[in-house]
Amino acid sequence: MKTVDFIVVGVGGQGTLLASDVIAQVGLGAGLEAKKSEVHGMAQRGGSVISHVRWGERVYSPLIGKGEADFLLAFEKLEALRYVDWLKPGGVALVNEQAIPPVAVSSGGAEYPSDERFLAAFKAVTDKVYLIPSLKVAQEVGSARVNNVVMLGALSALLDVDEAVWRAAIEERVPPKFVEMNLRAFERGRALVK
Amino acid sequence: MKKLLSGNEAIARGAWEYGVAVASAYPGTPSTEILEEFARYPNVYAEWATNEKVALDVAIGAAYAGRRAMSTMKHVGLNVAADAFFYASMTGIEGGLLVVSADDPAMHSSQNEQDNRNFGKFARVPVVEPVDSQEAKDLVGAALDISEQFDTPVMLRITTRIAHSSTPVELGERKEGPPPLPTYPRKFEKYVMLPVNARKRHPVIEERIRKLTVFAETFPFNRVEWGDRSLGIITCGVAYQYAKEVFPTASILKLGMTYPIPPQMVREFVGQVERAIVLEELDPFVENEIKLLGLWVEGKSIFSGIGEMDPRTVREQAIAAGLLPASARKTYIVPDVGSLPGRPPVLCPGCPHRGFYVITRKLKLPINGDIGCYTLGALPPLNSTDTCGCMGASIGVAHGADKAGSPERNIAVLGDSTFFHTGMPALLNVAYNNGKTITVVLDNRVTAMTGHQDNPGTGRTLQGQESKQIEFEPLLRALGMDHVQTVNAFDLREVERALREALKRDEASALVVRGECALLPEARKQYVPLRVDDERCNGCGLCFRVGCPAIVKRPDGKASIDALLCTGCEVCAQVCARKAILFRSQVQETADA
Numbered sequence: 015m016k017t018v019d020f021i022v023v024g025v026g027g028q029g030t031l032l033a034s035d036v037i038a039q040v041g042l043g044a045g046l047e048a049k050k051s052e053v054h055g056m057a058q059r060g061g062s063v064i065s066h067v068r069w070g071e072r073v074y075s076p077l078i079g080k081g082e083a084d085f086l087l088a089f090e091k092l093e094a095l096r097y098v099d100w101l102k103p104g105g106v107a108l109v110n111e112q113a114i115p116p117v118a119v120s121s122g123g124a125e126y127p128s129d130e131r132f133l134a135a136f137k138a139v140t141d142k143v144y145l146i147p148s149l150k151v152a153q154e155v156g157s158a159r160v161n162n163v164v165m166l167g168a169l170s171a172l173l174d175v176d177e178a179v180w181r182a183a184i185e186e187r188v189p190p191k192f193v194e195m196n197l198r199a200f201e202r203g204r205a206l207v208k
Numbered sequence: 209m210k211k212l213l214s215g216n217e218a219i220a221r222g223a224w225e226y227g228v229a230v231a232s233a234y235p236g237t238p239s240t241e242i243l244e245e246f247a248r249y250p251n252v253y254a255e256w257a258t259n260e261k262v263a264l265d266v267a268i269g270a271a272y273a274g275r276r277a278m279s280t281m282k283h284v285g286l287n288v289a290a291d292a293f294f295y296a297s298m299t300g301i302e303g304g305l306l307v308v309s310a311d312d313p314a315m316h317s318s319q320n321e322q323d324n325r326n327f328g329k330f331a332r333v334p335v336v337e338p339v340d341s342q343e344a345k346d347l348v349g350a351a352l353d354i355s356e357q358f359d360t361p362v363m364l365r366i367t368t369r370i371a372h373s374s375t376p377v378e379l380g381e382r383k384e385g386p387p388p389l390p391t392y393p394r395k396f397e398k399y400v401m402l403p404v405n406a407r408k409r410h411p412v413i414e415e416r417i418r419k420l421t422v423f424a425e426t427f428p429f430n431r432v433e434w435g436d437r438s439l440g441i442i443t444c445g446v447a448y449q450y451a452k453e454v455f456p457t458a459s460i461l462k463l464g465m466t467y468p469i470p471p472q473m474v475r476e477f478v479g480q481v482e483r484a485i486v487l488e489e490l491d492p493f494v495e496n497e498i499k500l501l502g503l504w505v506e507g508k509s510i511f512s513g514i515g516e517m518d519p520r521t522v523r524e525q526a527i528a529a530g531l532l533p534a535s536a537r538k539t540y541i542v543p544d545v546g547s548l549p550g551r552p553p554v555l556c557p558g559c560p561h562r563g564f565y566v567i568t569r570k571l572k573l574p575i576n577g578d579i580g581c582y583t584l585g586a587l588p589p590l591n592s593t594d595t596c597g598c599m600g601a602s603i604g605v606a607h608g609a610d611k612a613g614s615p616e617r618n619i620a621v622l623g624d625s626t627f628f629h630t631g632m633p634a635l636l637n638v639a640y641n642n643g644k645t646i647t648v649v650l651d652n653r654v655t656a657m658t659g660h661q662d663n664p665g666t667g668r669t670l671q672g673q674e675s676k677q678i679e680f681e682p683l684l685r686a687l688g689m690d691h692v693q694t695v696n697a698f699d700l701r702e703v704e705r706a707l708r709e710a711l712k713r714d715e716a717s718a719l720v721v722r723g724e725c726a727l728l729p730e731a732r733k734q735y736v737p738l739r740v741d742d743e744r745c746n747g748c749g750l751c752f753r754v755g756c757p758a759i760v761k762r763p764d765g766k767a768s769i770d771a772l773l774c775t776g777c778e779v780c781a782q783v784c785a786r787k788a789i790l791f792r793s794q795v796q797e798t799a800d801a
């Protein structure tokens with residue numbers, strides 16, 4: 015069996031690490047080998063973050079090569095664009111519609127890329143792009159912080175793994191107090207793509 | 209059932225399972241989580257030391273006393289602890305001693321990418337390297353056994369990709385290590401490194417490495433995986449995974465111990481393959497060890513010694529060297545995205561360090577910086593740090609510039625944890641030698657950069673006990689500073705006044721700029737997002753130059769504040785000349801109305 019490779023990107027503080035933890039846990043729960051790799055430290059201070067998750071019968075490298083990811087899960091539009099070349103041709107991109115302009119836009123005169131530029135770049139790689147209003151949905155569910163789990167819900171709808179495995183992984187990874195809200199966020203996200 | 213553990217979690221688990229009783233460390237990416245995790249296990253003692261040298265001394269003392277002990281650090285931490293590392297190699301130990309060095313190829317969060325296997329060889333300390341989390345855990349046990357069997361410290365060397373990758377691990381139970389010796393060892397010739405004894409110990413440690421060379425031949429973590437013999441790859445650490453990925457049919461010699469290497473095993477392997485190459489990150493360490501055996505291998509002539517490897521670059525470099533056909537190339541699409549604004553790490557919204565740099569930028573002061581979150585003040589738009597080398601360097605460098613007659617008044621800026629780490633002796637040096645350096649401690653009440661660890665200023669230990677809380681004012685006075693001022697980090701006028709006062713004095717002084725890190729739980733409870741008064745804002749852009757991620761430039765050029773990010777620190781409000789940013793009290797008033 016071929017591996018299934020996920021790249022998860024976003025802005026430090028958006029919960030990408032938790033999301034990639036859950037994806038890796040789901041792989042393990044589905045009876046596969048799973049590996050996950052990310053970088054802590056500097057990335058936490060609002061910087062650009064990327065983590066790699068791989069599932070398969072046997073997985074060696076914890077890192078995915080550029081142009082080899084089956085899924086790109088992006089929590090922010092500019093970050094989606096920054097890592098678009100990680101996606102394999104015809105791969106699936108799930109992108110949170112949210113824009114978080116970096117400081118260079120307000121203080122350095124840099125320009126946040128337009129939606130046209132964004133769509134054109136993705137079109138060149140794949141026609142499977144899902145734009146997810148995950149921040150809005152998260153706020154409806156109760157908190158902007160479950161934004162990441164809305165995205166996971168959307169991703170889950172595109173993978174052939176039992177929903178219960180996803181739920182169990184989320185329960186294992188979030189603090190007990192927030193499990194219920196996270197599961198609701200997951201459901202809403204899943205419904206967006208189903 | 210197997211559990212997904214990061215390399216760091218696996219090492220912590222291994223230390224617990226294999227009976228480590230005492231662990232001491234100073235935080236440093238990518239090593240920090242090892243001690244944080246270890247500290248949560250029952251029946252262990254774990255502490256944050258003030259620096260790596262102290263940490264390693266503590267672990268050595270515990271090992272002298274007969275217990276299994278561990279010290280963990282990032283690669284540059286071993287520079288600080290090197291003196292201890294070398295004497296421990298000379299004396300040997302009673303209980304097993306593990307030194308974990310977490311190297312950072314690609315410098316994700318470091319000032320260099322030194323390869324600490326060199327330290328192993330330098331100090332005649334054996335080095336083991338895991339290929340994943342399971343091996344990281346298993347090698348902790350193997351290393352402690354080697355340590356006791358050969359009377360030596362052992363280095364477990366990991367890299368960022370081992371530390372921060374999670375892979376499945378089979379968990380085991382704790383096996384208690386040896387109890388403390390009934391009496392502290394009194395072995396004058398072994399533990400008192402006077403020259404007379406040291407001269408006798410040197411041959412002992414050279415002989416130890418020779419014996420370990422024999423041991424390495426049957427060490428189970430060194431193994432051959434035979435495949436096609438036209439290509440043989442000798443590899444270690446995470447590079448093993450890239451070898452399996454990129455050369456699925458090649459023969460592989462995987463080394464779990466990279467110093468010393470097993471000569472016989474290597475010789476046989478190299479003899480039985482047509483082309484032998486070494487795949488390892490950073491320095492040609494294994495490659496050179498093999499060449500010293502008089503064998504020919506290729507390595508760094510094919511694969512870069514700079515930065516991290518990944519499957520794609522390994523494949524590309526292999527194709528360029530003719531190890532793989534061009535048809536092995538995986539093509540992909542790189543769409544034209546134009547130039548994208550970067551997103552480097554920045555000071556958080558509400559960071560207590562921001563206001564200070566707004567003032568030093570205004571006063572155009574030369575700043576000798578140091579290492580911590582506050583180093584981010586060096587980046588645009590604050591651009592307020594002129595030098596930064598290693599932890600604790602700020603004060604000595606400023607003092608040197610002063611003694612060199614540099615015409616500007618040099619300032620040293622460092623964080624609370626950094627001051628405890630290596631700032632203290634440097635400040636004492638300024639006082640002793642009649643220096644004039646102005647030392648600024650940015651006291652955010654925590655070791656923030658590495659993920660909010662406790663330190664002597666927080667009044668709590670790693671294992672959650674209350675402890676003596678060290679106050680800066682008396683400490684700075686005791687170190688010879690007659691003039692010490694403490695100011696509120698969020699009050700720009702106060703910060704400026706204090707700095708100007710220090711500048712007027714023709715002698716050394718210290719300034720404590722105190723404000724809680726915005727991410728601490730207590731600080732989080734006090735967030736009050738500010739608002740911009742649209743009528744008053746004329747889009748002048750002054751507030752953009754404080755570099756806060758919560759301040760957004762609207763399409764019309766005016767400012768707005770992202771309520772999800774803003775903490776209400778009021779730094780931008782104090783900078784706005786048109787009073788267009790409402791202060792907390794104003795925001796609360798309008799909310800009440």
Ligand SMILES: Cc1ncc(C[n+]2csc(CCOP(=O)(O)OP(=O)(O)O)c2C)c(N)n1
Pocket residue numbers: 234235236237260282284285288579580581582599622623624625626627652654655656657658
């Ligand atoms: C020798 C060494 N040990 C550890 C580190 C990792 N490190 C970088 S910054 C930092 C903490 C700085 O804390 P503090 O001085 O309180 O500043 P803050 O991050 O809280 O602003 C540490 C431990 C390092 N760079 N060098």
Ligand code: SF4
Pocket residue numbers: 059554555556557558559560561581582652656657725726727
């Ligand atoms: S973690 Fe704390 S000290 Fe570090 S940048 Fe953020 S607010 Fe500032």
Ligand code: SF4
Pocket residue numbers: 557558559738754756757758759769773774775776777778779780781
């Ligand atoms: S008050 Fe201003 S500087 Fe402080 S967090 Fe809010 S927007 Fe940023």
